[in-house]
Amino acid sequence: MAIEESLAATLPRHRAEAMIGFVADVFRHEGFADAHAKRAGELMVEADLTGADSHGIFRLPQYVRRLRAGGSNPRPAITVKRLAPAVAMVEGDNGLGHLVMSQAGETAVEIAKEAGIAWVGARRSNHAGSGAVHACLPLPAGMIGIYTVVASANHMAPWGGTDSLLGTNPLAIAIPMGDADPVVLDMATTVVSYGTVKGHALLGQPMPEGWMVDAKTGEPLTDPRRSKDGILLPIGGYKGSGLALMLGLLAGPLNRAAFGRDVVDFNADDRTVTETGHVLIALDVARFLDPKAFQAEVTRHLDDLRNSARLPGVERIRLPGEMRAARRRERVAQGVPLPAPLMAQLDRLAEECGVTKLGER
Incomplete structure (x- = not known):
């Protein structure tokens, strides 16, 4: 969920650096190592910068509740096991999902430099926020990123059913475009993410x-x-339900992680370990063709799509990642808008942790 532009225009803005520092200070208070606290703050606030407002600092109070209740581990020993030339598994030790995926991103890029492609699974993890943030981890290396995860709660039934046995299991794909904005698709397999409902x-x-x-x-x-x-x-009726199922099987059982009835609703249960599984794929564009030639060809096709005939009443044709990139530029320059109910939660958290309130930074 992105905060509506009309509402955003009325809200106080907060610098990304201040938000990252606030998140890091809270996590240090909860026992995180300095490097982990800062990295978690960076990845969480990246979601806010790109408009995934229900997946960034919005989640901090919930993450803290789980840490305090013992549901996740503030000091994880995250390890990597190479399973094959292009395959690896990240063992998250029940750490924050952002930290697990940060390691997965580093591992995927390292392997793809060797093999051209990397399939990195992750297990013993937790909620990791915005899928696009992690799909974009291989971009600086000139690589395509593909990400999916078993969502941290089940809110969808199999097609025609009423039992919540499937998650919003998202799919995110990021394509590097050199100095231009990347092409980024980030979608839940439900009509909206559950974070949007929470928002x-x-x-x-x-x-x-x-x-x-x-x-x-x-x-x-x-x-x-x-x-x-x-x-x-689900999106697209039975097709969305089927997509959620297949993505869930790749991120869940293939990683020996939770799926179906085994998924813990982390919105309602702060104590039980979630056993969340993720997948990150990195693909080295240079193994196929010169990256600049690829980017030029993608640009040509995007221009065709963008400039194609529009239906009546359609002002412009938008392509994946355009709004995300524009919002990021605007928020880097102007700050991130945060609504009063969320600021009240963050202020209470600051008082509990003895850290400077976000609005005072």
């Missing part, structure tokens, strides 16, 4: 029809405070 609940906003239905009646559910009574609808 509406925080702001007291009703949901549109078509996001969720009541699990008992099948009727539209628009009150985000009643989300526990509903199931999220």
